[in-house]
Amino acid sequence: MLAGAIDCDVHPTLPGLRALFTYLDDAWRETFVQRGMHELVSNNYPPGAPLSVRPDWRPDVGPPAQLPQLRSHVLDPMQTRAAICNCLYGVQLLFSEDMAAAIARAINDWMARELLDREPRLRASIVVPMQNTELAVDEIERHASDKRFVQVLVLAMGDMPLGRRAYWPIYAAAERHHLPIGIHAGSNYHNPTTPTGWGTYHSEDYINQAQAFQTQLASLVCEGVFRRFPRLRVVLIESGFTWLPACLWRMAKFWRGLRPDVPWVDRSPAEIVREHVRLTLQPLDVPPDQEHLERFWEHVGSDELLLFSTDYPHWQYDGDVPLPSGLPAGLVHKIMIDNPLATYPRLREALQ
Amino acid sequence: MNEVVSTLSRRNQYAISRMAIADCDLHPAPNSLADLRPYLDDRWWRHLESFGARRRHGCLTGSAYPKGSPGANRRDADPPGGRKPGSNLEFMRAQHLDPNNVQLGILNMISPHPGGVQNPGLSAAMCAAINDWQVVEWTSRDVRLRASVMVPYEQPADAAAEIYRRAGDPNFAQVLLLSRTAEPLGQRRYWPIYEAAVAADLPIGVHAFGYGGAPLTSGGWPSFYIEEMIGHAACCESVITSMVVEGVFERFPALRVILVESGFAWVPAHAWRMDKNWRTIKEENPAVTRLPSEVIRQNIWFTTQPMEEPEDPRHLLDIIEWIGWDRLMFATDYPHWDYDDPTTCLRVSLTEAQRAALFHDNAWRFFVKNRVQDRADDNQ
Numbered sequence: 001m002l003a004g005a006i007d008c009d010v011h012p013t014l015p016g017l018r019a020l021f022t023y024l025d026d027a028w029r030e031t032f033v034q035r036g037m038h039e040l041v042s043n044n045y046p047p048g049a050p051l052s053v054r055p056d057w058r059p060d061v062g063p064p065a066q067l068p069q070l071r072s073h074v075l076d077p078m079q080t081r082a083a084i085c086n087c088l089y090g091v092q093l094l095f096s097e098d099m100a101a102a103i104a105r106a107i108n109d110w111m112a113r114e115l116l117d118r119e120p121r122l123r124a125s126i127v128v129p130m131q132n133t134e135l136a137v138d139e140i141e142r143h144a145s146d147k148r149f150v151q152v153l154v155l156a157m158g159d160m161p162l163g164r165r166a167y168w169p170i171y172a173a174a175e176r177h178h179l180p181i182g183i184h185a186g187s188n189y190h191n192p193t194t195p196t197g198w199g200t201y202h203s204e205d206y207i208n209q210a211q212a213f214q215t216q217l218a219s220l221v222c223e224g225v226f227r228r229f230p231r232l233r234v235v236l237i238e239s240g241f242t243w244l245p246a247c248l249w250r251m252a253k254f255w256r257g258l259r260p261d262v263p264w265v266d267r268s269p270a271e272i273v274r275e276h277v278r279l280t281l282q283p284l285d286v287p288p289d290q291e292h293l294e295r296f297w298e299h300v301g302s303d304e305l306l307l308f309s310t311d312y313p314h315w316q317y318d319g320d321v322p323l324p325s326g327l328p329a330g331l332v333h334k335i336m337i338d339n340p341l342a343t344y345p346r347l348r349e350a351l352q
Numbered sequence: 353m354n355e356v357v358s359t360l361s362r363r364n365q366y367a368i369s370r371m372a373i374a375d376c377d378l379h380p381a382p383n384s385l386a387d388l389r390p391y392l393d394d395r396w397w398r399h400l401e402s403f404g405a406r407r408r409h410g411c412l413t414g415s416a417y418p419k420g421s422p423g424a425n426r427r428d429a430d431p432p433g434g435r436k437p438g439s440n441l442e443f444m445r446a447q448h449l450d451p452n453n454v455q456l457g458i459l460n461m462i463s464p465h466p467g468g469v470q471n472p473g474l475s476a477a478m479c480a481a482i483n484d485w486q487v488v489e490w491t492s493r494d495v496r497l498r499a500s501v502m503v504p505y506e507q508p509a510d511a512a513a514e515i516y517r518r519a520g521d522p523n524f525a526q527v528l529l530l531s532r533t534a535e536p537l538g539q540r541r542y543w544p545i546y547e548a549a550v551a552a553d554l555p556i557g558v559h560a561f562g563y564g565g566a567p568l569t570s571g572g573w574p575s576f577y578i579e580e581m582i583g584h585a586a587c588c589e590s591v592i593t594s595m596v597v598e599g600v601f602e603r604f605p606a607l608r609v610i611l612v613e614s615g616f617a618w619v620p621a622h623a624w625r626m627d628k629n630w631r632t633i634k635e636e637n638p639a640v641t642r643l644p645s646e647v648i649r650q651n652i653w654f655t656t657q658p659m660e661e662p663e664d665p666r667h668l669l670d671i672i673e674w675i676g677w678d679r680l681m682f683a684t685d686y687p688h689w690d691y692d693d694p695t696t697c698l699r700v701s702l703t704e705a706q707r708a709a710l711f712h713d714n715a716w717r718f719f720v721k722n723r724v725q726d727r728a729d730d731n732q
Contacts, residue, residue, distance in 0.1 A: 049632065050631050050632050050635060051629075051631075051632055157570045157571045158571050158572065159571075159572055160571065160572040160573070161571050161572050161573070161575075161579070162571065163574075163575075164572075164575065187570065191567050191569075191570055191571065191572055192566040192567070193570050194536055194566070194570055194587070194590035194593075194594070195532055195564070195566055195567065195568050195569060195583065195586070195587040195590065196531070196533045196535065196537065196564050196566060196587065196590060196591065196594075197533070197534055197536055197566050198535070198536075199536055199590075199593070199594060199597075200536070200538075200539060200594075200597070200598060201597050201598075201633070201636045201637060202636060203597055203629050203632040203633045203636050203637075204536070204590075204593050204594060204597050206629060206632065207625055207626055207629050208570065208590050208593055210586075210589070210622070210625055211569075211570065211586035211587070211590055212569065212570045212571055212586075214582075214586045215569035215570070215571060215574065215579070215582070215583050216569075216571060218574070218578075218579045218582040218583065219569075219571075219574055219575075219579060222574070222575070222578055222579050222582075223575060240625055240628075242620075242621040242624055242625070243621040243622065243625070245617075245621075245662070246585070246615075246617035246618040246621060246660055246671070247582075249617055249661055249662045249663075250582055250615055250617065250618070250658075250660050252661060252663075253659075253660060253661045254578050254581045254582050254658075254690075255578065256661075257420065257690055258420050258577060258581065260420070261420065261576050261577050261578045262576055262578055270663070283625075283628055285624045285625035285628045286624060287620065287624055287674070288624070288627070288645075292670075292674065295670050298664075298667065299667050299670070301663065
């Protein structure tokens, strides 16, 4: 393992709605008390499910992945230089735009005070209320001057495909402030989790995140987001990445056949994605043996796409090494350090 | 006259010199619903004329995602006389079956596939009518062609009845569902269809498209037809997830499923991802006893079209190897616009054995030989 890595996906747990009370104004605080709102944990990661917390990272009592644990489990042993906190609390699940905006505001303030102020190695993604584009932009603007916020966080399954033009002011704000858009695995559960309706099991929902990412890529490319916002970067987080080559081959084929449908897409989707999109490392949905994996890297066709992540505290790997075996040293360095720095301008500014 | 004869004979020689092909995705189409009139009773014909075939989307005719060409057809596939592409057997023979030496053609009726029609009686009646029509107009007129049993898949009991009705009829090679159903296809409400298919020794073909009511992506409705087309692979990945995680193949180990017109390059990565989640799957549903990749390897087959196009075509060979050379079956999608031409679509050199497996033998074994062999075994 390489010291000084940049971990692009860790998940400190918000201990509960009550932890946000000091960051809410009186009216919202009173609302939460009046209405008996204690929790807003999403179905994406049931706290007791195997995936949600690795067994040796699961505390005997209390919420997992608090700051001391984050330090002792990953930051210290891995000699991490910086880690990006992606808070997965249930903001996106709500239907009230105002309530979502209030909780997003409180979460971002909570992260700034309780995490970023206390641990200089941490960075954070701005949680935004995607229920309302204007309020999401407000939230980006509110934190834009705090350079410890390095990204804007949205979910892979939302109300509308992310390329849709109603969302473009969010991308304008992100581009203006050098903030990549981080699309994280997860659903707001406003739409069925597959194009054929609701799955039965948690494992289905999680596996099917990869399908959401594929269709989001198609949306971003086909709507022309990267043509309108040429400096915008998108990071797919906890997406898996082995589905990517086949997805690009398919997109390129249909682009050749159906270009008149989207005339503004003036070069191959594969080229656009390789320029604008990055993916985090974990989970490693990789082939079972080394020889297949080596051939797979050839399919990816670029050493710039992957960004190191542990996905702490999710149970994606055992032991101390989150990297696949047999990677050339040069690629390890790119994944762990160079690629994250190239992707996040605010990290580059602070660390280089 | 001499000129005509010499043209014909040149064409035949050309075809004979070619390897035989099995085409697992041919699309016949009625010229209009009136072609089905003789096979529908008066009550449902009147209903069709009054209300049409209402599905879970807004367009009674046309599409909210207009195709790239009329009817999504090749622009050169119009039969003489102004009929619709795919509606004329003689023209299909002359344009595709004969010159490409197609020896086995699987008919997949998708325009329309009435399996998702909302009115349950109409859905069942139209499926039965199309099944009769396929035999009279197609399979009885060309021994190379086999039909698919159209079923009202949102009413599994009615679907099972239709399967039992066609069981043992050599005109039919598989049961046909569309991929975008109302619920994920692994769910128990659909199991009577699988039970009947196993009993009738018919594989289940799941063809891309359909309207089940859910948005075309898990993140809502996309804007463009190109997104719908790209999204079929993702949709079919979810179909596999559901069927495997629900334990369909533990309950029906002999069930054979073939995914049609969703490509195939995505299959290995999807199997790797499912295996990665094996720990959660078996804890949630202990009925699943085998690794997902093993289940996929044993119970699921794929047609090739629309064949993905890597920048380096050799990468496709890795993918085929990882899926299994015995698991993929060639398909053209004739007469649709994204037709894969058997002479040009695969830009890599194959061994004779690989070519034979992919373009003919796998399908022959899957659709024909297995059934013949099974019946021979039964008789012993």
